[in-house]
Amino acid sequence: MIDKRVEYSFEDDLKESLKNPEFKKVYDELEPEFTFIQALIDARREQGMTQKELAKRTGIDQSDISKIEHGKLNISFKTMRKLAHGLGKTVQIQLIDEKVKV
Template sequence: MSKYFKDFLNEQLKDEEFRKEYESLEAEFQIIKEIIEARKDKNITQKELSDLTGITQGDISKIENGNANPSLKTLKKLAAAFGKKLVISFE
């Protein structure tokens, strides 16, 4: 994350309404981040992940771009493809 973006974000987070909306999206951002990082750690493309999971490359792209909410079933497929265990918790 660039310093310019961090400074901009910190300035925006001073606005309570913006901060609440940003925080409400934290879980979605975390899921996206975890999927992208796991795919990059495994050094595979979206197409290769698609081949491993049976999830279309287009759907993987939508998930990674925040334009789709993956189901629990989809998250389990992704976790299995990464050789990981899906863990969900309430904190």
């Protein structure tokens, strides 16, 4: 018997979900947070650093770093800066016109 299950990727699911205007609005509002989280994860991994090592550098509990990376903990700008500094980075924020998407 042939298995006729279809596999979907996250990207496929996201593309489909973004067709819903309400979902897209919420997703767009969260995009800057997603971008920061992904940049944090990428920088940490590029340096071959574990969450535990980043915790030691920043004084932020490893469990909180995990929550941040999973989008389960909202953080202040001060914490963003502390995490960036622990990675040898800095945070840059821009104010742009809402009608202009960069």
